[in-house]
Amino acid sequence: MLVSSPGWASGQPTPNPNGAVSQEVGAVAYAQTSQRAQYMTRSARRDLRDGLLFCSPYILGIILFWAGPMLYSIFLITQKWNMLVPPEYIGLGNITRLVGDPLVKKSLLVTAYYTFVGVPLQLAVAFGLAVLLNLDIKGQSVFRTVYYLPSITPAVALGVVWLQILNPQYGVVNAILGWFGIAPIKWLFDPVAAMPAFIMMSLFTVGPAMIIFLAGLQSVPPEVLEAATIDGAGNWGRFWKVKVPVISPIVFFNLVMGIIGSFQVFTASFVMTRGGPQNATLFFVLYIYNQAFELLRMGYAAVLSWVLFIIIMVFTTIQFALGRRWVYYGGEL
C-alpha cells in the first residue's frame, strides 16, 4: 500500500542504541495505518479490484506471451521435437550440437558484423540528417518527409526494389559507380560485397532515430546556448560542448535500441538472399527460422533463441554500465 509505506519503513527494527524508541514509533505508525486502512477499506478494495480488472489484459498477456513461453522454452532446451511425434528427452544433446555447429559461429559473426559496423554508421547518418533538418532553412518539412519515406516503406516491397537497384547488370547503384569509372560490383551475389550492401540499405531506413535526434536537438534550452555564447563559445563549441552532451541520453537510447533491433534482423535477408551467397548474410534469426520451420528442430531452435536472448541482454547491460561514464543526465551532478 502506497499510503502506509512510510509507516512501515520507520517501523523497521534498527540496530541503533535508540532501538526501543524507534520500535515504539513504528508501533504507533502501524496502529495509525491499520486504522486508516479500515477507514479506507471500501474504496481501497474497489480500487484494487478495478486496478486488477483494468490491467487484467496485460497481466494475462504477460503470463500467456512472456512468462509461460519463457518457462516452456526452458523445457524445450532438453527436448528433440519435430512437432509430428511426441518430444523426446535428449539431455544436453542440443547444447552439444550448438557447440559443434559451424553455422552458429558463422551466423553470429555475420550478425556481429552487421551490428557493430552498421549501427554506428546508422547513428552517424541519422544524427547528420537531424543536424541538417535542424538548420534554419525553408522547406524543412519536405526534407523531413523525404528522408523518412524509405523507413515506412513495407520491408518486403523495399527488399524487392533493392534487388533491382543492386542488380549487377542494370541496377542503378552500379550505373552511378560507372560514372566514376568504378567497375560493376556483384553486390548480393558476392560473399564479400553482400554485407556492405545490407549495411548500405540499412542507412536508408534510419528515419525513427533521425526524428528522435531532431527532437533532442530542438529540446536543447536556448538559455543554455546563450550562456555558452556569452562565455565565448563559437558555433563549433556550442555544438560539441553544449548540444552533444545535452542530447547524449538520446544518443544512448538510439544506440541501445539500434543494437537490440540489429541483432534481430530477419526480413531483408529472407526476402533478398535467404542467407546467401555462401552464408554471407545468414543472420542469426534467419538461422533460427531455418532450424525451427524448415528443419522442424524445435528444441534446437529454442536453444538458439536463448543464445540470442543472452547475447542481447549482455550487450544491453554492458551499454548501461558504460553509459554511466559518458551519458549526461540533466539534474545529476
Added chain:
Amino acid sequence: MTTVNARMSTASAVKERTRMSRAARSRRIAGRGALLVLMIALAVAFLVPLVWLASTSLKTSGQVFIQPIEWIPNPPQWDNYPEVFRRLQFGRFIVNTLYVTVMGTVGSVLSSLMVAFGLAKIRWPGRDLLFALLVGTMMLPGIVTMIPVFIMFKQIGWVGTFYPLWVPSWFGSAFYIFLVRQYMLTLPNELNEAARIDGANNFAILWRVIVPLCGPAIASVAIFSFLAHYNNFMGPLIYLSDNNMYTIPLGLLWFQGRFGNFWHLVMAASMISVAPVIALFFFAQSYFVQGVQFAGLAGR
C-alpha cells in the same frame, strides 16, 4: 549586479552579430547554399528506391532492362496494375490484410486505453510493480518467445488461422500502454475525481471523461499498430500456409517467386502494397512524428 552584467553582455553580443562584416555574411550565405545543395542531393538519394519502384511498375518487361535507365517510361503501362490482379488473387490478399490490420489495431487501442487507465488513474497495491514489469518487457527481445508461442498456437489449433496475427494485440503491448499512460498522466486528476463524486464508476470515467481527451495518444497508437500489423512479415510467414489466406507482404513474396522474371508486374504489386502506407504517412504525419519523438524522449 550579475544579471545586469549578463544582460549587457548579451546586448553587446547581439550588436556584434548585427555588425558582422560583409565578408563573414557572404561566407555564411555560401555555407548555407552548400548545405542546401547537400540536403537536396540526399533527398534525391532517399527518393531513388520509391521512384525506381514507381517507374518500373509502369514499364514493359523489355523496358526494364534498357540501359541507360529510362526514369520516365514512355508510354506508361498503366495496364500493369490490373494485370497484377488478373494473375494472382491480389484482391484477396488485400482483404486478408485489412481484416488482420483492423482487428489488431482495434485491439491495440482498446487494450492500451484500459491498461493505461488502470496504471495512471487508479491507485492500487502492485500497480508500481506491474509498471516496472512493463518497462522491463519493452527492452526484452521478442525472439526468445517466438518458438514456444508458435507451439502454443499449434496446440490450440490456431496455426493456419488469422488468430495468432491479431488476438495477441488485445492483450496490450508494453510500448503502446506506456505511451497512453504517460499521456493520461498529463490529464488533471480533478476530472476523474469530479466524475467519481457524481457517482460514475471507473468504466464510465474512462469511457466518458478520459477517452475523449486522449485523441493524440489514440492516434499515435492506432498508426503504430496499423503499420505493425500491415507490415508484419514473420507472423504470416510462420502461421499461414493456405495461399488464399496470405497477407500482402507474404503474397508479394509469393508473387515475386512465381513471376520473378516479370519485374514490371512485381513492381506494380509492390507499389500497390506501398501506396496505402505512404498515403497514411502524408495524412497523419504529425501524429506519427509525435509518437516517434515521444518514444525517444521517454527513453531518457
